[in-house]
Amino acid sequence: MNEKGLFLSLSLMVLLLAACSGNNAGGGDNPSMAAGQGAGGHDGAAGTLGGSGQPPAKEADAEAAGRKEGDGEQSGPVKLVFATVNPSAQLKASVKKYESLHPNVTIELTYTQTEFKDITSQEANIEKYITTTNAAMLAGKGPDLLELDLLPVDKYANRHLLADLNGLMEQDVSFKKSDYFANVLDNSEIGGGLYAMPLSYYLYGLIGDSGAIGKTGTQIDDKNWTWDEFSDVAKQLAQKGGNTTVLLSSPDYLLGEMVSENYPLYVDEANRKAKFASPAFTGLLQRIKTMFDEGIAEQVERSAGKGSIATYFQDMPVQSLSDYLYVMDAYEGHAKLYTKPHMPELGPGGYFQTNQTVGINASSPFKEEAWQFIAFLAAEEAVTVPADNTAVNYSISDISFGGFPISRIAYNKQIEQARKAGTVSTLPNGPADGVTVTADGPQLDQLDDYLTGAVHAVGKPSRIDEIVSEESEAYFKGQKSAEDVAKLIQNKVALYLNE
Template sequence: MPKWSWKWITLSLVTLSLAACNATPGTDGSQENTGADQETNQTRNASAGTGNALDDPSSGERKTIVFSAFWPNEQYEQAKKEYEATHPDIEIKLQYGLSTPYSDEGGDEAQLNADMEKYITSTNAAMLAGKGPDLMDLRYLSAEDYTAHRLLDELGKRMDQDQTFDKSDYFTHVLESGRNEEGLFSVPLTFSLGGMIGDQAAIAQTGVKIDDRNWTWNDFIATGQKLLAAKGPYKTVIGNGEGMIAAAGTDFFVRSIVTDNYGWFVDEAKRKASFDSQDFSELLKQIKGMFDDGIIAGGPAYFTNVTINSPTDYLTSLQAFGDQTAFYAKPHATGAAAGAAFTKEYNLGINAKSSVRDESWEFLKYLMNHTSFGFPINKQRYMEDVQELKDKGTIAPDKTGPLQGKEFRVDAAKLDRLEDFVNQAAQERNESGKVLDIVVAESAAYFAGQKSAEDVARLIQNKANTLLNE
């Protein structure tokens, strides 16, 4: 599945704003998903002349939850099948935005783009008209703007009032990362981790001690200077790129670090940026200093940036970089929270206007408790996945990857260390949005010696705030 740029997030924001201006009572905003039947529960009940089944429990009518996502998803299909088998009074109606098969290996990109645009605009229009799906995967949609328009159900209150729901069963930092002053309006089913893989054997040769539990970029710079001074096997501390892919120039690193610390510099709920702070101008100076001193450069290095998508991916990534490697938390900006960076995946929300909000919440809980891919939000599912790996004993990686399908043994000790990073995930990464593009574009003048870090920071602040308040 391809990764898409901020283009679609921007489209979501623009079309939501336009739809908000144009929406009027009685507007037909029913969602059209590439030809699929997109009737909402409200529309179905009205056309059938039965009224709202939620208001009349004695009606005995089978209730339908419309669950919308752009990409077809086998996990959703399996969950639907299992849930309906144990809840005969509930039908889960899955609706997808993609009209024709597409993958990185092939597909009609023009049709994909058309599907994406139609999915975003039709979903926004339907939501603003008080219609739309009951439950939705918010990928490519603007959860923040849906929240601002009060289009999503407040899930934090449901969690607090539901006696069957125990927050301690989940990775709480990740679960509640979207909470703001108004509440919590979406929850992820899974997440990924951002960090670094380090060559432990090479680091040991230098005698330099590594403490990544609470290090800032200042701490990392001091450690990097010691590693270079030790004249060990590498001439660079951290590679400019991610995984096996090298990058050129400062763009990648600026984007990567701001992505990891996005919530420290941008409050999307309040539509406010803080790039004019000393912390940000200091961060720019730190990045420039690392490039100037050779701490960041292309080629082999003591550390490599990585994104880890699951326990299996964690072990496979470590193995790809050598037998004696370890995962490390990335340094954080001064003042920001310590801990591994994470990205929420499969973020779901409930339509505030749905007539089956309670039923949708029950199904959402089922998804949270039965999702077993990536890093599951449910702690028990995560522990079961890890134990299954240990019991299996070996991993056969993809033949097209760096290990070329060569089977290797599961390292139980490394899996045990992974649990600390998962439990301490603290910094939510934000990889999308024009704010990051503004940061990268405007900071180039500082790295070229044309403007001071403070001048660039003020310029970024002004442009970011303008964008956030459009």
């Protein structure tokens, strides 16, 4: 493998750091905000959000803002409060542009952090955002719009604290779902409703050395393979090929990925029940441990210091077009993106994780106006990171302001520009600092298939992930049995779900 193997390993850590940083948005000093953690497939820190029920009525001063919801055309200016942890330069620029196009609308960004200082301060700001937003939402107050990447979307939806965006989409004659990656939108729903609009998303897959795999004669049907079939393929590759390591990852990371990717198998969100004390989960633990014990899988921590390791696959996210093209130059240019194996219960298909998710407070008197701004952000074609991200004092959220745009029109324009130029530059100040990479036509064609074939939502980091990681360590170190660990996880997750 060439030097880009190190980048592949580091990308795993960068994504986790980006997730903890709140991506591109954040929350505010304003006491009218609310909270949790996690989104997408599962929720985050719940606090007092367990259970279900209707939110308290909001006594909003809608008349002072121009009109009450349902009164028809507004009679005066509208002010939308948008809560984030740390708004990116791109979001600020989009607000200014939208306000210039809609003089009667003012968008106030409220947030807890103005610049990135260190991880400790970032964690404190995130916690502040979560706590204040949570309290406000439970009180029937809160902002009109809120960035949801760090908040418990499932629990908000169960308590009817967020507006269902599907209805607003249907009412908006200018919004055409065919202009967006509908596979992502449809599979981001909770109980039939879309409560968090993703402005972008990441792909999750395996980056493989297609050249080395081809030499072994091993046939791979990555569109349909399960983890059991992957284990069979891994053994064949280890026996036939020159590489002894098949997968570059780590036990806790791989377990966390599998739980997040197959969340419905382990958590019944609707009934607040955990399902970890099961043969399926203990079997998963045993499968992962066997892969590392036999050397088929290699620890990321051990490999990162080697500079190079002969491995067939690396488990990692693909966060943008430039990211994809960059990693495709790994393995001396023989890299290929493979769909991740799936659990038989969920069926085939690729994996994605939503990014930059935005929701509307169900108590907002300006839902239609709020939706119009979300639609503007989703359709925004200026999806590249703004020029001031090249400044020295960038924030960590600016690094992660990326992903594949939810707008197919914006994505198609990216592809057209890449094909015409023949090259793409990676993000300045990122892991691959402003590197120019070749935009290969066949690779771009393959990428489109993977983007449209992604149907399994990967949940974002949550307290459940922490519990699984903390308790599974004893099993991977040989200190406890899989059954004992599964029971501990079952009990702790059950307590969390019913807090």
